[in-house]
Amino acid sequence: MRRNNKVFAAAALMLVLLLTLLPAVPAMAYSVYGQLYDSTDQLDKSRCETMGRQLSDLSEEKQIDIHVDVVNDLEGKGIDDYAKIFYTQYGYGYKSTGDGILLMIYVTEDGDGLQYQDYDIVFGGKNKDSLRTIVSDMYTGVGRYLNEEAFSGDLQSDNDAFFHAIECVVASVNGESSAAAGTAGSLSETEAAAETAAETETAAESVLSLAEDGLPPLDQVASSDLVWDQMDGTYVKDGAGLMSDAERQTLESKAGELADRYGTGVYVLTVDDYRSYGGSSSIELWTEKLYLDNQLGLGSEQNGVILALSMAERDYCLKIYGSDALFAYTDYAQGQLTDRFVSSFRNNDWYGGFSAYLNFGEKILKEAADGTPMERTVNWAGMIGGSSLLSLLIGFITGKGRVGSLRRTMKNTGIKRTAVNYISHESGMYMRSKQDHYVNTTVNRVRVSSSQNKTGGHGGGGGGTSVNSHGFSGGSGKF
Amino acid sequence: MPEKIINYKCPACTGPLHYVGDSGKLECDYCGSKYTIAEIESIYKEKVESAAEAAAEESQAEAPAAAETGGASSQTSSGGWDTSSLENWNSAGQGLRIYSCPSCGAELICDENTAATRCPYCGNPTVVPGQLSGTLKPDYVLPFKLNKEDAQKALLRHYQGKALLPETFRDEKNIQEIQGVYVPFWLFDGTARVVLDIDASESTAFMQGDYEVTETKHYEVHRDGDVVFEKIPVDAASKMPDEYMDSLEPYDYNKLEPFSMAYLAGYLADKFDVSVEQSAKRADERAVNTAEDVVRNTVSYETAVVRNKKVTLKRGKVHYALIPTYLLTIRWNEGQYLFAVNGQTGKVVGELPSSQEKERKEFLKTFLTAVIVGIPVLSILMYLVMYAL
Incomplete structure (x- = not known):
């Protein structure tokens, strides 16, 4: 009995200690200050805000998307790879040029401050040569501060080292020598130069090897957490719950039929928000990565077509993969297909839209199986007939108009209703009062959606199927 | 009774004068002499005033006289001809006036509003001062520039x-x-x-x-x-x-x-x-x-x-x-x-x-041009819009 009491008391004490210590366990926290991301939440907030704003303004001014991300976990990857994944996952790069620079700093936290581990600079975009020059200079500057000596172990000096490094980033982008920016706690210039030489060689490797179409390699794109086989159905996965079981079954049967007959997987996926599964922030990259990670498609070439809907922002993505599927789903066919399902989805007719996707998909696959994939044909007879009729009508109207205008020149009399020629030259007009009083401002917002549908092509002049560097065709848009 | 009117006559040869816009002067049709407005005005000043007065007096006297002589007269006859159906013409009542041309004496019948005219017999220009005097006098005249x-x-x-x-x-x-x-x-x-x-x-x-x-x-x-x-x-x-x-x-x-x-x-x-x-x-x-x-x-x-x-x-x-x-x-x-x-x-x-014939020709010309040009142009546009763009 006494022994049991002791055990009970010890357990109770431990429970109390645990409960008291729980608040001390730091919550997983990070902070975002414009273009500056701090996953440690240890950096000086006001200095971060100032620096974040400065980076934002500089990005707009130079049209280079400049980011500084401080991370405390590389998730088992090297900093080079992790930086590239970060870059593509969060869609860095200036809107018009795609130019961007990311300085990623890897630190760990100890009791007194931050423990510097490593850093990397990644860049990409159209103007690689000028970016390479900036990045080389940047290495020179930041290398003097981002080292173990600079991060001396207390938070104040760690912050100083960090912000000096960012000042070097700003100096480099502004075209000033980053070597001149800041001095405290830095490596000597000789040591910095030596580091720079080594780093510059790796600068070339820091270039995101974007393909000609501007897409990063898929192995650099983060995978999402969505596991295809864990969801109900084989071809139709209704994660967002848009359809009834019966509707889903009907679509599933139809998709199965198409797969058996044409050897092409016709997939449907709905989710509440694709971003919640992690992976790329671009729905197209997300869908492509999902398709390949889950080995969708039939045959050795993984022939298939997938239509994914993300309900949070009403995004859709249509992707086609595999040579047989790409042969069937020409750009023209994709355009026709997209028009059919988007119009239904806009009216929240989910089953109608997916039915149209499957039924019209059957037509597309059938025509391809017959040897003539769906392409726009030019109806010359109709065009010439139409333009002839239109010309006759235009000719009649123009002829009548011409005669009418000539007739009007035959008579030049009429009653005058104005007296502009009789305004006094001396006195003319005199304004007694002129008042312009501002009342209010009204704002009207209209969602522009149709221009965002960038699927396949509505019949490109030359026909065929456009394929990107990942081997996919298709596109995305809003409904 | 005919009213008094004025012929502006050349002081040199008494030929008729008319105003010429180009020179801004009164020129004689016969001898070509030219006179300014002021010169002629000073010569004819008295005549214009007396003609205006006479015109006013005569228009007052004319009304009773017209009443006396108006209406048919079954007793009027002339040399055996039956003139019973003839009436004296009361010109004032019918919006007309009778003037006597000072050059040839011809009687001119004019609209009651006529202020200047030309004698159809001798061709002399004539002016009726009474129409444009007193309260009826214009303030301005914009002289003719063109002939x-x-x-x-x-x-x-x-x-x-x-x-x-x-x-x-x-x-x-x-x-x-x-x-x-x-x-x-x-x-x-x-x-x-x-x-x-x-x-x-x-x-x-x-x-x-x-x-x-x-x-x-x-x-x-x-x-x-x-x-x-x-x-x-x-x-x-x-x-x-x-x-x-x-x-x-x-x-x-x-x-x-x-x-x-x-x-x-x-x-x-x-x-x-x-x-x-x-x-x-x-x-x-x-x-x-x-x-x-x-x-x-x-x-x-x-x-x-x-x-x-x-x-x-x-x-x-x-x-x-x-x-x-x-x-x-x-x-x-x-x-x-x-x-x-x-x-x-x-x-x-x-x-x-x-001309209706010209209208038809213009219509056909325009119609055919539009059709000949329109068919190929519209066909190309249709192709571009439907297939190429």
């Missing part, structure tokens, strides 16, 4: 470029008559006050993410202004078509002269028969329309809708002026066509006939 030949040439120039005009119409022989006429006009001065209350707005549009945002700023605008007008013309002769007289504008008022009857020599002239009150409405309408436009044009926003407007007219002076016009009558294809020519600027107004 008849100029007016005819202006008409022929007017024919140019008229693709539908029948070729036979262009023949000069079709011109039946050219008359230089001084048309009476009222010239109105005044001020129009315009008060406007306007709802105005301006918009800017820009893209914000997926949205097109339109911001519209709304304003209340108030304008209060005066527009001053001088000498808005309204023709005061009921015989003259208003659309012709309006279309002959504008006139160069810098050339307006104080009235003198000498300017009328050689031309026809009428006094007014449309009163100021009757004419004022047209002048008011023109002043109001123009004043509103002028004040409204001081508002420059993207949109402006007039919510309230008030226009007040303050009438000023009215002037009586004689304005030069040539009237040409063309006879063609059993129809008559009237044209008016601004006697100062040479502007021609009127309605020309249209």
